[in-house]
Amino acid sequence: MNPQPSSSACGRLEAAWEVLRQIPDPEVPVISLWELGIVRDLRETAGGLEVVLTPTYSGCPATELIQDDVRAALARFGTVEVILQRAPAWTTDWISEAGREKLRAYGIAPPGRVLDSGAQPIRLVHRASLSKLACPRCGSANTEKLSAFGSTACKALYRCLACREPFEYFKPI
Ligand SMILES: [Zn+2]
Structure with a gap:
């Protein structure tokens, strides 16, 4: 039984x-x-x-x-x-650490943190560091933005100049 x-x-x-x-x-x-x-x-x-x-x-x-x-x-x-439930609005900060690791392993650069425990305006910090986004494949910071939109509006398209692979970046919101 x-x-x-x-x-x-x-x-x-x-x-x-x-x-x-x-x-x-x-x-x-x-x-x-x-x-x-x-x-x-x-x-x-x-x-x-x-x-x-x-x-x-x-x-x-x-x-x-x-x-x-x-x-x-x-x-x-x-x-x-x-x-x-649309309030509070979802933010990429809600993506778990395990989820971020899986995105990276899949070849998508996980989003930067929008908010932090500190008082620092992370959005501004993030914008300044956009050009130094690390390649999810080889880790090189030598990357460039190709398009503000990738396969979906939620992602941007980048290219790594070190390994020459294009990759998507999950845009933080
Ligand atoms: Zn690379």
Whole structure:
């Protein structure tokens, strides 16, 4: 006989979290929605689940796709309602350290920090250091910006002058 699934609400929610944390980002499948920081909450409802997501960029075409993916992945838990919470707005600072490492390994330079614990205006610091963006492949700072937009509006296109490989930069917001 198969082991009975836990009937406790807690076990069910825990199982749903487990599934939710694994759902990949449709645009960059190496990173999960959880690592991207857009999953804000998961709650149980009478008939199923309620998932709270904060979309990355307003008008990002992936938002619809992400909602469909979440509904499909959690369908076995009942009715899945996706709530889009737009405030506070998502920032690239919400991308986890593990997520940043995965982006780099995938060949996308992870975004610089927008805010920091200190009082320094990081946006300005960041802008000044844009030309010295490190290549995710070889680490060289000898890179140049090719285009403000890469494969998606969320990314910019760069080229490394050391290894000559183009790469994308996840723009910080
Ligand atoms: Zn390089």
